[in-house]
Amino acid sequence: MKNNKTAVFLFLSTVFLVLVGFQNDDPGELTTKEKLGEKLFFDPILSKDRTISCASCHKPEFAFADTSAVSLGVDGTKGERNTPGITNLSGRPNLFWDGRSASLEHQALQPIQNPVEMNLSIAEAIKRLNDNHIYAAAFQRVFKGPATDKHLGAALAAFERTMETANSPYDRYINGDDHAISAAAVRGRMLFIGKANCNTCHSGEDFTADRFKSIGLYNGKELNDMGRFVVTKDSAHLGDFKIPGLRNVALTAPYMHNGMFKTLKEVISYYNNPDAIVKNGKNRDLALSKPLGLSDEEISDIETFLRALTDDRFAKVNR
Template sequence: MFRTRKYLMVLLSAVVFIFTVAFQPQKEKNEVLTKEQLGEKLFFDPILSKGMAISCASCHIPDFAFADSAAFSKGDKGTLLPRNSPSLTNLSGRTEFFWDGRASSLEEQVLGPLSARDEMDLPIDDAVERLRKNDFYSAAFQRIFKSEVNSKNVLSAIASFERTLETTNTPYDRYLDGDDKAMSPSAIRGRILFIGKANCSTCHSGEDFTADRFKSIGLFNGRELTDPGRFKITSDSSHIGVFKIPGLRNVAVTAPYMHNAMFKSLRQVVEYYNTPDKFVKNSINRDLSLGSSLNLSEGEIDDVVAFLEALTDDRFRKK
């Protein structure tokens, strides 16, 4: 009797294993996705890099508000990229993308790293062909777009996912909604400084704390600091050293900072704005608003940093 029971248990386990293995691919094949979910799947899939070594998420890591914690990300061939990977959160309302503004839509932004030689290095036509040969993706695109995989719907799917990365569940938002204790006293003082004495809101305004403009904050001197920014795109001499003003939501988890990752902490960023000449000598084309010290005290710098930390969505806050 014991042997019979033991035999039946072994047989049952084998049947369960075979059933699981046999039907798991079928479950994925029949999985019903929205366009945004399909884009998310592509975002995390290395199928879109030439050597299948990286995915979009390799440079835009979810835990860091879809930015990179490294100063410079690595491409498909292990090449270090020349600029820091910015956050992808809260981009649905933006009108220009990349540090130099060379893309005018999220779809165009997706195409950039996909086809760039030092990044994913997979021309869009090759990406389309690869996805068409994949049973899962071929079927998924047919169900969602009612057509076979093409360049337009690949970019549309990923961009649609990126548009879902909006974040408003922060201490700052709860404070605005009437919860006076949602932000610390330091952060509340920092908000007043941010709007007033520190003059941050001139560039970082609106719901996402960006004026959607370009400005030179003095990070180009033609010597040690040689990235001319938007000038490489426009060839307009007034754009030398000019970069896109990023939004500040979730900024506390996206270190290091600036296009060249020169600042390792938010405090260093605020200290730079307070006394820029101590950090960069002989700046070229620096904006006139940064012509003199802000005269922030050490305590006031702490308060501004506390306010910036209060812009972090709960999904990214450390437990």
């Protein structure tokens, strides 16, 4: 018990140091793109009024997701969509719920200049960094030149690529430890790939097919986010959203692009019988045309399996 309490204390202490922004003014510490990107990620210098950072919405203890349906930007402005976790994004072909970015370098700059998020022009962000002696020296050391939009995106993307996770109870189970997950999680896994047919979309090492799907959460009324259509203008994409990976999903509530589901159980229950929750969802995938017929126990087992995807680095705060 004492060792467990010590581990929790050390983990939360580390998170605290992260959240206060790494108060280290020694530019000699920022020797790599990853280290520079990390400092920038937690520094409110990149927001208009210097009050929020990337980490304000991508909270480390929640697998770099947020805990609200939509995040608050500068001046308390409400965002437009739920903030997803940003672990395991290396190699993803599309980013954001609507897939408008094709690289982490491009994605990293968008929240900075978004008026409902950090609301700072990239030109002003670059000026601030070059006027700051710590950052000016760090960019010279790492990139052999001043801060630029390209260098800023590269640094933030390099840090985001360090957020790969593959050390969960599930990973130990598939690597041969039959006791790494509970009997309920084993049953849940079989349901996930069988009766519930979840792996049609949530496949591969990170449990995403890297495609876009409409699961019926657009009806043109109270649910009016058109998703991928905003980017492509293709009516076939109306209501389509990026299929997220499921690693660490137990920590990233609330769920969906609009944060409408507060728990994993609510998510699974929706897939079990979509019409019971959202009627007349437009362009809904045919795989959801009829109820799955999952019992309450089966829903619970699938939830238990999904919780087994939580990486050990987050295990102490697994809700």
